[in-house]
Amino acid sequence: MKSLKLFSIALLLLLVASSLPAVAGVVNMQFTGTPTNNNYQGVPSYPYSFTVNGSPESLMCISFTEHIIGGETWQATEMTVADYGALIGLEKAQKVADLFGLAFADGGADSAINAEAWWVMEGQPTPEPDGAVMAGFSFDPNKPYAGIRVFVPIPGTESWQGELPQTFLGPTPTPEPSTLLTLGAGLLGLAGLARKRLSS
Numbered sequence: 001m002k003s004l005k006l007f008s009i010a011l012l013l014l015l016v017a018s019s020l021p022a023v024a025g026v027v028n029m030q031f032t033g034t035p036t037n038n039n040y041q042g043v044p045s046y047p048y049s050f051t052v053n054g055s056p057e058s059l060m061c062i063s064f065t066e067h068i069i070g071g072e073t074w075q076a077t078e079m080t081v082a083d084y085g086a087l088i089g090l091e092k093a094q095k096v097a098d099l100f101g102l103a104f105a106d107g108g109a110d111s112a113i114n115a116e117a118w119w120v121m122e123g124q125p126t127p128e129p130d131g132a133v134m135a136g137f138s139f140d141p142n143k144p145y146a147g148i149r150v151f152v153p154i155p156g157t158e159s160w161q162g163e164l165p166q167t168f169l170g171p172t173p174t175p176e177p178s179t180l181l182t183l184g185a186g187l188l189g190l191a192g193l194a195r196k197r198l199s200s
Contacts, residue, residue, distance in 0.1 A: 027053050029151060029165075030073045038108045040129065045114035046103045048168070052078075052151070055173075059151065060103055062096045063166035064118035064125060074165050075157040081145035084152065084167075088121075091139045095120045097148050098137050100169040147172050 030051045034044035047058035085093035099117040108114070115129035149172050153165040 025078055026075050026154070027078045027151065028073065029076050029153075029168075031068045031070060031165075032056075033070060035108060038111055040111040040115040041125065043115075043125075045111040046100075046108040050168070050170075052170070057170050059168035059170040060100050060114055060117065061166045061168055062100075062117045062121050064122050066163050066166045068165045069160050069162070071159075072165065073159045075154045076151040076165075076168075077154060079150050079152060081148055081150060084150040087152070090141060092120060093150075094139060094143060094145070095134065095137055096169065097145045099133065100148055102133060104171060 031048065032051060033049040035047055035049075038045050038047070043064075046060040048061055050057045050059050052059075081093050081097045082090065085091075087093075096117045099113050099120070103110070103113040103117075106113070110133070112130035113133050115125060116131070116133050118124055119126075119128050120134075149170050151168045151170065153167065155164055158165055
């Protein structure tokens with residue numbers, strides 16, 4: 001009977017863990033297409049179409065000088081804005097995260113937002129596209145940016161060996177109602193088992 005309870009607890013913990021979105025790790029990326037009508041001076045801009053671990057995603061490129069081709073695949077390290085900031089400087093990482101938030105909010109209608117992210121990262125294209133889009137930026141070392149993920153390419157994993165793929169930013173997926181239901185059921189089950197164990 002005791003082993004059955006332990007098995008039930010392990011199963012519920014597995015259900016809970018599998019229902020939570022991944023925070024970081026290595027992901028498989030495939031570039032599926034550029035926007036058809038969003039570009040800055042002829043260069044495609046946000047949103048770029050991808051699959052990340054097989055799920056469709058719309059991402060923003062923050063590198064101007066690297067290039068990718070349709071259908072190309074690679075692996076990337078998925079990280080938080082703070083972790084990315086540890087690599088390139090937190091203020092710079094927060095600037096491009098803020099710009100992604102603006103681009104995400106307007107669906108990519110203002111292509112100068114993505115171009116400004118390129119300029120923040122690499123000083124290109126020159127002159128600075130539209131510095132006004134950064135007017136509302138305020139550096140806060142404690143700002144969580146919980147809704148944004150950064151995908152940093154892993155060298156040597158790209159299917160096209162022409163150039164290293166760009167770094168991309170994307171939204172953190174929100175759990176679907178069915179996922180939340182699974183999570184809730186798992187937590188309720190754990191609470192019930194704990195209560196039964198305490199009462200016996």
